[in-house]
Amino acid sequence: MxxxxxxxxxxxxxxxxxxxxxxxxxxxxxxxxxxxxxxxxxxxxxxxxxxxxxxxxxxxxxxxxxxxxxxxxxxxxxxxxxxxxxxxxxxxxxxxxxxxxxxxxxxxxxxxxxxxxxxxxxxxxxxxxxxxxxxxxxxxxxxxxxxxxxxxxxxxxxxxxxxxxxxxxxxxxxxxxxxxxxxxxxxxxxxxxxxxxxxxxxxxxxxxGDMEPAPRPVAEGAAYQGGLFVERRRLESAHILFGWEGVSYFDPAYYPLLLFSQAAGEGSSSRLFQAIREERGLAYSVGSSVAAWRDTGMLTVYLATARREAQHATDLSRDLLREAAVTLSEVELDRAKAQIRATILMALESVQSRADRLGFQTLVHGTPIDPATIVTKVNACTLDEVRAAGARMLEGAETLATVGPALKAAA
Structure with missing residues (x-):
């Protein structure tokens, strides 16, 4: 309390x-x-x-x-x-x-x-x-x-x-x-x-209180480009991280994009986990995530898989995300909303989580954001907004980084 x-x-x-x-x-x-x-x-x-x-x-x-x-x-x-x-x-x-x-x-x-x-x-x-x-x-x-x-x-x-x-x-x-x-x-x-x-x-x-005031230094802006990076190693497994530029946490699409990633690629009920791991056994670790900063962000998918399955698992993951941007359902969206709400509210039970949230939000926004306000914004996201947020990201230039085998970039 x-x-x-x-x-x-x-x-x-x-x-x-x-x-x-x-x-x-x-x-x-x-x-x-x-x-x-x-x-x-x-x-x-x-x-x-x-x-x-x-x-x-x-x-x-x-x-x-x-x-x-x-x-x-x-x-x-x-x-x-x-x-x-x-x-x-x-x-x-x-x-x-x-x-x-x-x-x-x-x-x-x-x-x-x-x-x-x-x-x-x-x-x-x-x-x-x-x-x-x-x-x-x-x-x-x-x-x-x-x-x-x-x-x-x-x-x-x-x-x-x-x-x-x-x-x-x-x-x-x-x-x-x-x-x-x-x-x-x-x-x-x-x-x-x-x-x-x-x-x-x-x-x-x-x-x-005795510190002398001075303006905040301004960091260099982030200009996303994308591209391909391959680190060839003789490993039994392949490690793959690919994705696109996301949005800042000030962008109206931030919460819709969180929901898109949650539904399409986070958790064991997501499309990526079910299709890549459960149904086909192509990877022992697979999932998407969203990260955001003041002026940029990213939507990424991480895969850890056998070398022989690396290209297939990567191509299929791309296809699954593109499909989700068109066919994501209300049932999937409701489940994603429930998961994000639970994550927010469960964190409130931790003294450390509250202090971390308080410090981060006050530094970035000037004031903490009421968790109820965030939950309201999440609940207000429509299916069309969530699909559109995913589609918007996937239209951009892709970044692909691999450790292990070389892979082909998106066509």
Missing amino acids: TVGPHIHRLANGFTIAAEPMIGVETVALGLHVDCGARHEDARTNGLAHLFEHMVFKGAGGRNARQISEAVENVGGYLNAYTSRDQTAFQARLLAENVDLGVELVADLVRKPHFEASDLVREKDVVLQELGEARDLPDDIINDHFHSTAWPDQAFGRPVLGEEESIGAIGVDDLHGWTRTHYRPQSMVLAAAGKIDIDQLVDLAERRF
């Missing part, structure tokens, strides 16, 4: 978003920052992710061990992630320790130590992470897809970076990244759980 989200902005533009929840004893905090891999230049590709790693090596007078001990001594934990658009620093604690959580996430971004010796070691860790990703075809194929769909631009470069760009990053780059991107107008402190709103605002004022 909750009492609704509250938004408060400090004089310098820093935003606090809080959603008290009745019947819980914990708090999930997240400092969401409007910067990610797409804000980098080619020379420093991987900087946003490396920054996220480096702040945990020492900040606010604590070294890496002391940061870990400070939060784990009270039974909590810290985490972080970097995406193309955003970076987030998360703390999960008992409600009585919310002041420590705010202190720690504030220290990470405001008082990082950035020692040269730590940077050398952490680069090795990131390179190991990069190597691990490249060893996993179902992981690295996403980078291949992005670099092919959005070539020679920030949006298409990998979040982890490349060996050369990681090696070129120095301590001065980390400090410059902080000055340029970690500004109060670019940050949202989101919290859900057993929250005292006045206390949270006071804590935010103490930790972030």
Whole structure:
């Protein structure tokens, strides 16, 4: 049970978003920052992710061990992630320790130590992470897809970076990244759980209120092109990711496209799963998905299959999506609506999910979106709108990335 989200902005533009929840004893905090891999230049590709790693090596007078001990001594934990658009620093604690959580996430971004010796070691860790990703075809194929769909631009470069760009990053780059991107107008402190709103605002004022305001840096726009990428490997299986440019989460077609993907390719009752796996046994993993950002998006299908079945499974998947854009039924649409509604409402039962949603939506839209509003928009989508959204995507240029055998692009 909750009492609704509250938004408060400090004089310098820093935003606090809080959603008290009745019947819980914990708090999930997240400092969401409007910067990610797409804000980098080619020379420093991987900087946003490396920054996220480096702040945990020492900040606010604590070294890496002391940061870990400070939060784990009270039974909590810290985490972080970097995406193309955003970076987030998360703390999960008992409600009585919310002041420590705010202190720690504030220290990470405001008082990082950035020692040269730590940077050398952490680069090795990131390179190991990069190597691990490249060893996993179902992981690295996403980078291949992005670099092919959005070539020679920030949006298409990998979040982890490349060996050369990681090696070129120095301590001065980390400090410059902080000055340029970690500004109060670019940050949202989101919290859900057993929250005292006045206390949270006071804590935010103490930790972030003295920051000097500055405009948000504008990331390079994304210009989709599409194309074919093949990484030949001697694998027993084939890993395939193909798709088309989708829409941003501001586009009116966003919710219809979510429903199209859900009905056509997500879940064990979808057309793709039933036809590709259940009826023909062509793939052990198959499914579609939709991703969206401020200025672009994608509708994709992932297949993991035997090499001998790769081309057939890919061609059939394309045909099934094209057919769905014409013949999708009301029964399939109703099932997709029920699945999306359930996903939205089930997430509300998680303190962490609420905090993550609150931070993301406030950073992007300026205010959180009521889940009931989203459910209403989903329910309002008509069959014609959903079919049209699918057809619109499928008319665009295709991107096809494979790890394993070479495949033919769409005719």
